[in-house]
Amino acid sequence: HKRHMRGAGGGGCPAGGNDFQWCFSQVKGAIDEDVAEADIISTVEFNYSGDLLATGDKGGRVVIFQREQENKSRPHSRGEYNVYSTFQSHEPEFDYLKSLEIEEKINKIRWLPQQNAAHFLLSTNDKTIKLWKISERDKRAEGYNLKDEDGRLRDPFRVTALRVPILKPMDLMVEASPRRIFANAHTYHINSISVNSDHETYLSADDLRINLWHLEITDRSFNIVDIKPANMEELTEVITAAEFHPHQCNVLVYSSSKGTVRLCDMRSSALCDRHSKFFEEPEDPSSRSFFSEIISSISDVKFSHSGRYMMTRDYLSVKVWDLNMESRPVETHQVHEYLRSKLCSLYENDCIFDKFECCWNGSDSAIMTGSYNNFFRMFDRNARRDVTLEASRENSKPRASLKPRKVCTGGKRKKDEISVDSLDFNKKILHTAWHPLENIIAVAATNNLYIFQDKIN
Amino acid sequence: MSAEVPEAASAEEQKSEHNLVYVPLILNSLEEMEDKVTSPEKAEEAKLKARYPHLGQKPGGSDFLRKRLQKGQKYFDSGDYNMAKAKMKNKQLPAAAPDKTEVTGDHIPTPQDLPQRKPSLVASKLAG
Numbered sequence: 001h002k003r004h005m006r007g008a009g010g011g012g013c014p015a016g017g018n019d020f021q022w023c024f025s026q027v028k029g030a031i032d033e034d035v036a037e038a039d040i041i042s043t044v045e046f047n048y049s050g051d052l053l054a055t056g057d058k059g060g061r062v063v064i065f066q067r068e069q070e071n072k073s074r075p076h077s078r079g080e081y082n083v084y085s086t087f088q089s090h091e092p093e094f095d096y097l098k099s100l101e102i103e104e105k106i107n108k109i110r111w112l113p114q115q116n117a118a119h120f121l122l123s124t125n126d127k128t129i130k131l132w133k134i135s136e137r138d139k140r141a142e143g144y145n146l147k148d149e150d151g152r153l154r155d156p157f158r159v160t161a162l163r164v165p166i167l168k169p170m171d172l173m174v175e176a177s178p179r180r181i182f183a184n185a186h187t188y189h190i191n192s193i194s195v196n197s198d199h200e201t202y203l204s205a206d207d208l209r210i211n212l213w214h215l216e217i218t219d220r221s222f223n224i225v226d227i228k229p230a231n232m233e234e235l236t237e238v239i240t241a242a243e244f245h246p247h248q249c250n251v252l253v254y255s256s257s258k259g260t261v262r263l264c265d266m267r268s269s270a271l272c273d274r275h276s277k278f279f280e281e282p283e284d285p286s287s288r289s290f291f292s293e294i295i296s297s298i299s300d301v302k303f304s305h306s307g308r309y310m311m312t313r314d315y316l317s318v319k320v321w322d323l324n325m326e327s328r329p330v331e332t333h334q335v336h337e338y339l340r341s342k343l344c345s346l347y348e349n350d351c352i353f354d355k356f357e358c359c360w361n362g363s364d365s366a367i368m369t370g371s372y373n374n375f376f377r378m379f380d381r382n383a384r385r386d387v388t389l390e391a392s393r394e395n396s397k398p399r400a401s402l403k404p405r406k407v408c409t410g411g412k413r414k415k416d417e418i419s420v421d422s423l424d425f426n427k428k429i430l431h432t433a434w435h436p437l438e439n440i441i442a443v444a445a446t447n448n449l450y451i452f453q454d455k456i457n
Numbered sequence: 458m459s460a461e462v463p464e465a466a467s468a469e470e471q472k473s474e475h476n477l478v479y480v481p482l483i484l485n486s487l488e489e490m491e492d493k494v495t496s497p498e499k500a501e502e503a504k505l506k507a508r509y510p511h512l513g514q515k516p517g518g519s520d521f522l523r524k525r526l527q528k529g530q531k532y533f534d535s536g537d538y539n540m541a542k543a544k545m546k547n548k549q550l551p552a553a554a555p556d557k558t559e560v561t562g563d564h565i566p567t568p569q570d571l572p573q574r575k576p577s578l579v580a581s582k583l584a585g
Binding site: 028029030038039041055057059061063083086188189207208232235236237238257287289290291292340341342343344347348447449 | 496497498499500501502504505506508512522523525526528579580581582583584585
């Protein structure tokens with residue numbers, strides 16, 4: 001029987017419904033093979049409405065795309081994303097005292113919920129978090145008394161009459177300005193930032209500490225988690241990711257390099273070194289190997305939109321946890337289990353340390369994460385189906401459906417399958433994002449950004 | 458006296474006699490295969506240990522983590538540099554390691570090894 005992901009005929013599928021049919025929508029970025037290091041995309045994030053899509057890259061630049069209003073004459077393509085604003089968020093620095101080079105690479109971008117006409121986002125590199133305001137200007141005042149139209153000051157003695165300046169429309173200008181700089185609070189490298197549901201505070205996490213900030217206050221930060229041992233020789237694990245609960249402003253989670261997640265409640269004490277919940281899947285001691293701890297390291301943790309579940313990504317799998325059950329995950333999805341027999345080479349070429357992110361769709365019915373060879377994986381939790389798709393220029397005809405891909409692990413390779421040994425491990429999809437309300441996904445493939453949409457039935 | 462030549466056994470008998478000889482060998486290789494089949498991870502571990510016999514016992518231990526925490530660290534000591542330059546006037550300076558991210562004791566760092574990186578003046582190609 002033909003295996004396809006078409007929805008049942010008739011009326012349209014609800015967003016987040018059972019069957020997705022992903023189609024190519026757009027691709028951004030240069031086509032040439034020679035990829036400059038600065039162009040490598042390091043983070044992708046939709047804002048709360050999904051109208052804005054932000055990317056950060058290794059060169060410290062942020063590019064924001066805005067969704068165009070739907071065009072009635074082209075009903076097939078729901079709004080396309082076009083460049084809205086771009087700016088240099090961070091620059092390379094050298095800490096002479098510690099002999100430390102500080103990369104300008106944007107590790108994370110997080111949007112603030114919109115409160116007025118302007119948009120705000122937090123962007124961070126290894127050491128410094130910045131709050132950026134992105135605002136539109138479509139009017140210009142004309143008829144100043146003390147200035148000429150070109151800005152030159154008028155000689156006050158020449159002013160003989162007073163006039164009231166009037167506002168005239170102008171071409172839309174989108175300006176980005178840094179409103180707050182949150183610096184000097186992290187000795188180690190920042191891996192996560194997370195805006196709290198109170199819309200006033202946010203956390204930043206590095207390898208050993210988590211700090212709490214108020215968005216208005218830049219000269220002070222509270223340390224809420226500190227796992228640095230008194231003797232660094234005793235260091236056994238580091239913090240790999242942290243996030244605030246989407247609704248409970250006192251709850252946060254952080255994951256570790258040992259594959260565990262700790263949930264902390266800020267009401268219990270000022271310093272959350274003692275966790276409220278400890279999530280760890282028991283391991284079969286007989287299956288332990290040199291690689292066990294490395295591949296169990298969690299590279300990303302994300303709460304579901306409902307706040308009832310959280311998802312963790314380790315090297316080979318994605319796990320869904322019920323916050324009420326610490327003993328084991330409720331779901332485990334294999335991303336690329338075929339890599340288990342390649343761990344030796346993946347350790348030698350450092351790929352085993354790649355940090356993949358994961359994301360939920362708006363209704364929490366599906367989850368997505370990246371893999372190698374520009375493949376990414378999508379798991380439909382309700383239908384218990386999964387699919388492997390590819391972000392490539394070959395499948396980039398407008399509205400072309402994405403064909404499911406398959407990796408063959410041994411024996412006879414069927415037509416259209418790709419063997420494990422032919423996978424390109426330099427083509428990694430580490431960052432993906434899902435529109436909060438609709439079935440639109442953004443996939444970062446090295447220096448290119450792909451946007452796919454679910455076909456409207 | 459001629460050696461006893463067994464009568465030609467029936468087909469089944471012949472087969473079972475052969476089987477008796479071969480079965481232990483098959484069992485051995487099946488066991489080996491099972492080890493590999495049930496634990497590809499352990500097979501990979503054996504491969505790694507064969508290539509790097511001095512690999513530490515605790516892979517996730519402090520050495521590994523400390524290396525991770527030291528990312529970005531570069532060293533340049535002008536005193537070392539000038540003394541080394543004076544000492545090695547006639548010798549050739551050791552070549553910089555191809556991996557310029559770790560410039561430590563073995564090699565004399567030079568200012569050229571630690572380029573001052575200017576921020577990107579070029580706009581992102583995503584915006585083009």
